Amino acid sequence: MKHFKESGVVDVDTLAGMGYVPSEERLRRGPVAIYECVEEIPCNVCVFSCPFNAVTKNKITDLPRIDFSKCTGCGVCVGRCPGLAVFVVDVSREGSVGYVTLPHELLPAPSVGDEVLLLDREGRGVGVGVVTRVYRDRVTRSWVVTVSVPKDLVMVVRAVRVVK
Amino acid sequence: MVDRRIYAHPILEFKRGREITIFFEGVPVRAFEGESLAAAIYAAGVDVFRLSPVLRRPRAVFCMVGRCGSCIVRVNGFPTRSCVTPAEDGMRVERIEGLPEVSRCERRLVSEEIVTDVLIVGGGPAGMASAEVLCNTDLSVVLVDDQIRLGGQLIKQTHIFFGSKELFAGKRGFEIAEEYSSKLSKCSNLRILSGATVVGVFKEGVLAVSDDARYLIRPKYVVIAAGAYENHLVFENNDLPGVMGAGGAQTLMNVWGVKPGNEVLVVGSGNVGLIISYQLLQAGAEVKAVVEALPRIGGWFVHAAKIRRYGVPILTSHTIVGVKGTQRVEEAVIARVDENWNVVGGTERSIRVDTVLLAVGLTPNVELVRQFGAATRYVPDLGGLVPLKTPYMETSVENVFVAGDLAAIEEATTAFIEGWIAGYSILIKAHGGREEYLARRESLLRMLHEYRSAPVSEKVRRGWQLSILPCGGVTA
Numbered sequence: 001m002k003h004f005k006e007s008g009v010v011d012v013d014t015l016a017g018m019g020y021v022p023s024e025e026r027l028r029r030g031p032v033a034i035y036e037c038v039e040e041i042p043c044n045v046c047v048f049s050c051p052f053n054a055v056t057k058n059k060i061t062d063l064p065r066i067d068f069s070k071c072t073g074c075g076v077c078v079g080r081c082p083g084l085a086v087f088v089v090d091v092s093r094e095g096s097v098g099y100v101t102l103p104h105e106l107l108p109a110p111s112v113g114d115e116v117l118l119l120d121r122e123g124r125g126v127g128v129g130v131v132t133r134v135y136r137d138r139v140t141r142s143w144v145v146t147v148s149v150p151k152d153l154v155m156v157v158r159a160v161r162v163v164k
Numbered sequence: 165m166v167d168r169r170i171y172a173h174p175i176l177e178f179k180r181g182r183e184i185t186i187f188f189e190g191v192p193v194r195a196f197e198g199e200s201l202a203a204a205i206y207a208a209g210v211d212v213f214r215l216s217p218v219l220r221r222p223r224a225v226f227c228m229v230g231r232c233g234s235c236i237v238r239v240n241g242f243p244t245r246s247c248v249t250p251a252e253d254g255m256r257v258e259r260i261e262g263l264p265e266v267s268r269c270e271r272r273l274v275s276e277e278i279v280t281d282v283l284i285v286g287g288g289p290a291g292m293a294s295a296e297v298l299c300n301t302d303l304s305v306v307l308v309d310d311q312i313r314l315g316g317q318l319i320k321q322t323h324i325f326f327g328s329k330e331l332f333a334g335k336r337g338f339e340i341a342e343e344y345s346s347k348l349s350k351c352s353n354l355r356i357l358s359g360a361t362v363v364g365v366f367k368e369g370v371l372a373v374s375d376d377a378r379y380l381i382r383p384k385y386v387v388i389a390a391g392a393y394e395n396h397l398v399f400e401n402n403d404l405p406g407v408m409g410a411g412g413a414q415t416l417m418n419v420w421g422v423k424p425g426n427e428v429l430v431v432g433s434g435n436v437g438l439i440i441s442y443q444l445l446q447a448g449a450e451v452k453a454v455v456e457a458l459p460r461i462g463g464w465f466v467h468a469a470k471i472r473r474y475g476v477p478i479l480t481s482h483t484i485v486g487v488k489g490t491q492r493v494e495e496a497v498i499a500r501v502d503e504n505w506n507v508v509g510g511t512e513r514s515i516r517v518d519t520v521l522l523a524v525g526l527t528p529n530v531e532l533v534r535q536f537g538a539a540t541r542y543v544p545d546l547g548g549l550v551p552l553k554t555p556y557m558e559t560s561v562e563n564v565f566v567a568g569d570l571a572a573i574e575e576a577t578t579a580f581i582e583g584w585i586a587g588y589s590i591l592i593k594a595h596g597g598r599e600e601y602l603a604r605r606e607s608l609l610r611m612l613h614e615y616r617s618a619p620v621s622e623k624v625r626r627g628w629q630l631s632i633l634p635c636g637g638v639t640a
Contacts, residue, residue, distance in 0.1 A: 005460045008468030008478050039465040042577075042618045043326035045333045060328055061618035080334055082324035083466025105174045105446060106474075123475025139334050140324050141175055159473040 009121045010038050012155050021155075022068040031073025031090035031099070034155070035064055037083060049080040075101045079137030079144040088146075089154040098151035099132065100158075104143040108164045110134050116147055116160035126156055128163075166209025170421045170447050175322055175336070178421035184253035195251040200312060202228065202235045202247035203420035205257065211405045211492040213237055213246065215261045222491055224405035228415035230310055230361075231393045236260060242267045247415075248359070249375075250312050274377040278355075280306045282590060283370060283383035285362050285532060288316020289576045290389035290568025292344045293583025294590075299351035303594055306381060307354060308372045310361040313419070314348070315341025316391060316568075318576060320414040322446070323439055327577045327615070337576060338418070362390075365535040385563045385590045388533050389583060392526035392547060392569040397431065400486030406493030410440040410523035417447050425519025429496045430454045431484050435575075437523030438467035445474055452515050455482040457501050464620060485512060487520055496520050528570045536564050545627030547573030554633045555609060557586040565589060572631065574624055581612045 004010040015021050020035045033054075035046070046055045046064050054070035055077065057063075075088045078101055088101035104110060114131045133146040149157045170178065181197035188205055195204035202225050205213065212222040213235045226234040230248035237246045237257050243264030246257070282298055284291045287309030298305045313319050321337025332340050348354060360374035369382040394409035396402065406425065408416075410432070413424040428449055430437045433456035441451045451471065459481050461468045468478060479498070485507060486497045500511035526547055530540055533551045538559035540549045550572055557565045565586040568579035588605040595601070616625055 003460075004465055006480055008461055008465070008472040010465070010469065036469065037466065040619050041326060041464055041466070042328075042615045042621070043333060044328050045324075045326070048329050049334070059617065060614055080324075082326045082333065083464070084470050085466045107172055107174050107446075107448070109174070119473055119475070121469065121473050123473055140336070142324075143174075158469075161474075 004038060010036055014038065018063060019065065026068045027089070027091050030092045031075075031088050031101070032068055033066060033071050033073060033075070033077060034087045034089055035066055036085045036087070036158075037064055037081070041083075043082060045080050045082055046077045046086065049077050051076060073101075075144055075146075078103050079135075079140055079142050084142070087158065091151050091154055096151050097148050098154040099146050100149050100154055101133075101144060101146040102158060102160065104145045104160065106161070108162045110143055110145050110160070110162045115163050117163055118147070118149055118153065118157045119159040119161065120156050121158050123159070126153060129157070129160065131162075168207045168209065168423045170417065170423055173421070174446050176338075176418065176421070180421070184251065186251055186253070186255040186257060188257045189259060197253065198250045198312070200228070200247050200415075200420050201237075201239065201244075201249045201251045201255065201257065203416055203422045204251045205237075205246060206416065207420075207422040212259065213405075214259055216403070217263045220261065221403055222405050223403060224492075225408060225416065226412050227394055227409045228412035229393075232409075236264055238264070241269050242271070248311060250359075272376070273373075276377065276379050277369075278306055278379055278381045280304045280355075280381060280383050281594070282306070282385045282387065283308070283381050284387045284389065286316065286389035286391055286568070286570075287311065287314040287356070287358070288389060288391050288568060289318055289340075289579040290391075290570075290583035290586075291316070291387065292348060293580045294387045294389065294565075294567060294587040295348055295351070295354055296344070297584050297587025298590065299348065299354060301353065301591065303353065303590070305351075305354045306357065306383070307348075308357045308360050308362050308379075308381075310359065312359065313341075314345045314356065314358060317411065317414075320411070320418040321576070322418050322443060325577065331577050331580065331611075331615075340576075362532060365532070385565070385593070386536070387565045387567060387583070387586045387590070388536070388570060389566070389568045389579075389586075390529040390532055390570050392528045392573055394522065395525045395527055397484070397522055397524050399484050400497075401488065404487055404489055404493050405491065406489065406518055407487060407520045407522065410436050410521040413519070413521050414440055414443065418443060423447050423449055424521070425449060425517070427452055427517045428519045428521060429484065429498070429515055429517045430521045430523060432456065432523035432525070433462045433468070433478055433480070434523060434525070435463035435467055437521075438463040438471060440521055440523060441471045441476055442467070445471065445476070449519075451476045452517050453498070454478045455484060455498050456480045457483045457505055459503070483507065484520065488514075493518055493520055526569060526573045528573065530570065533559060533564070533566060533570065536561050538564055538566075541631055543572075543627045543630045545623040546571075546631060550627075550631050552631055552633045556589040556605070557582055558589060558633075560633060563593070572624055572627060578612060578615060578624075581608055581615070584608050585612070
């Protein structure tokens with residue numbers, strides 16, 4: 001695997017190494033935020049946008065630290081992160097369907113019930129999902145979209161294309 | 165008829181003026197009052213704006229901010245930079261073949277002399293920040309800006325700002341520009357001369373000119389925040405229309421709502437290259453690839469990830485070797501480069517594109533600083549020739565300050581902080597170091613230091629050390 005600064009793509013092992021992947025037990029308990037903020041950049045939007053103080057930084061240039069016991073998976077940070085680098089995954093429901101909540105800023109505008117092409121971190125189509133929830137963030141006006149995905153793809157799907 | 169305008173956008177709403185008609189080479193062209201004339205012409209499908217002076221090669225928009233001269237046309241008889249000229253109903257626009265001529269028509273210019281405490285040159289983030297600090301103080305301030313709209317490059321920045329709460333984080337650049345424009349319009353001691361260019365320093369004062377006026381300005385203090393211009397790159401046919409600065413394309417697309425092209429190659433993977441690629445996707449264009457000569461992506465990972473997840477390839481260790489086309493780019497040839505930046509023979513391949521955007525860095529606009537006699541130094545890490553300055557942003561010439569990209573190629577957040585520091589430094593000089601001003605300036609210096617402590621700011625940190633003057637009275 002190439003370094004993420006060569007490919008523009010990060011893998012789950014690297015994310016886990018940075019403390020961004022919650023335990024199996026936490027994942028089963030309910031939705032939770034996955035941060036893919038892997039480079040120390042001067043930003044702390046996530047810290048002050050989290051209503052539950054689950055995200056902290058000592059210095060503005062540190063990587064964010066997520067307290068998964070405080071994170072409720074509410075998704076506020078998904079619509080606020082300037083890097084569009086936060087996602088919420090949910091594998092807590094019975095059956096084979098999981099959910100990914102992601103930031104979206106492309107037309108056509110997504111609406112609930114829309115069929116979407118599920119894309120991985122390299123833009124490859126990996127399946128088809130359905131929009132289950134969508135709103136525009138009050139501050140950034142980005143769409144925050146929740147889509148259904150096969151459970152085993154919640155750490156794979158990172159973008160969608162609305163098929164209309 | 166070709167229409168390159170963007171009517172639907174996921175984030176932006178284009179507020180266009182009244183619909184008007186201009187004439188390009190005698191042909192009526194739809195335009196909107198107050199928009200950039202170059203954008204209106206380009207929107208109608210015009211690819212060739214002028215023919216070059218010697219070889220009569222086609223030229224078109226490149227920088228869109230009045231720096232490059234590629235879009236000079238004849239407007240109602242006068243050679244004019246169309247990109248920084250607002251469209252007006254009935255304008256007659258003609259191509260210029262070769263060098264533009266001095267118009268035989270006379271233009272009435274109003275002449276005015278202005279005595280002011282402070283002159284700010286440039287209405288981007290740095291200049292606006294200085295003006296903000298000086299707003300409603302007892303100092304008179306004149307801000308000269310040469311664009312149609314105030315805000316510098318912020319007006320085309322549609323991405324969300326990084327950084328901390330006190331530094332606009334979470335807002336988009338154009339929203340910050342709108343906010344500041346409205347805030348500054350309410351400062352009773354501030355006069356803004358828009359669409360005016362500072363052309364030089366004379367014995368009698370600083371000369372600024374606009375289309376209809378000539379200002380001779382005599383300031384006690386000066387803040388030069390003139391920004392930077394986009395770098396070009398050497399490759400075959402690099403002057404062909406369709407080859408544009410990434411910043412120029414951003415202005416076309418995000419300020420005026422005109423799509424620069426449909427199939428695009430972006431050269432350079434710094435933040436500018438990565439961000440423009442994402443914005444092109446938002447405008448409905450296809451980005452065929454981003455090429456980067458270095459083996460690693462230059463910009464921030466998050467910006468790279470944003471385009472990778474929509475399938476845009478970032479080809480590291482690749483460069484552009486040429487473009488082909490007659491009136492406009494029709495294809496681009498790219499190739500692999502080795503660690504010495506030499507093209508590896510046999511790796512050339514052609515990509516069908518109509519547009520090539522260059523995001524290969526910026527060079528500070530130091531001309532005015534040098535006219536003031538301030539010392540400069542060549543510091544590649546900061547973008548080239550940069551003024552020497554104290555930590556308080558004062559140059560080697562007393563009472564002449566600098567801020568923003570002109571001082572070091574960086575970004576808007578640090579330009580704001582530097583602009584504020586320059587503003588407070590002037591207040592401190594004018595008022596003999598009041599406690600609150602000194603304290604505020606110290607905290608801004610700490611903020612700047614913290615902001616630059618990130619690994620991604622390593623180049624700037626290194627360069628800054630080479631361009632810094634000791635505090636106090638200085639001579640170069």
